[in-house]
Amino acid sequence: MRSGTSTTRWPRSFRILYFHLRNFEQTKPFHTQRIREYQGLSRELQSQINGELLEELCKLEDQDSFRYGQLRAAREKYLKGE
Numbered sequence: 001m002r003s004g005t006s007t008t009r010w011p012r013s014f015r016i017l018y019f020h021l022r023n024f025e026q027t028k029p030f031h032t033q034r035i036r037e038y039q040g041l042s043r044e045l046q047s048q049i050n051g052e053l054l055e056e057l058c059k060l061e062d063q064d065s066f067r068y069g070q071l072r073a074a075r076e077k078y079l080k081g082e
Contacts, residue, residue: 010053014046 018039025035 010046010049014042017042 021035021039021042024030025032
């Protein structure tokens with residue numbers, strides 16, 4: 001993953017989508033029930049994307065933790081004179 005910019009845009013994009021769906025609900029070009037279904041589907045999709053992102057971030061954090069743990073252990077071993 002390059003930077004946090006693309007990942008921080010996801011929540012904002014979904015908020016904008018949700019906002020526009022609410023506007024549709026108020027102006028009534030679609031049935032209210034249909035708009036609520038779309039709102040629910042957009043929230044579900046956002047949750048699925050967030051879940052996958054979190055899984056990937058957890059994997060990266062585990063790898064970093066292991067790598068830096070090895071560095072710490074080597075440093076402690078060096079300091080003990082082993």
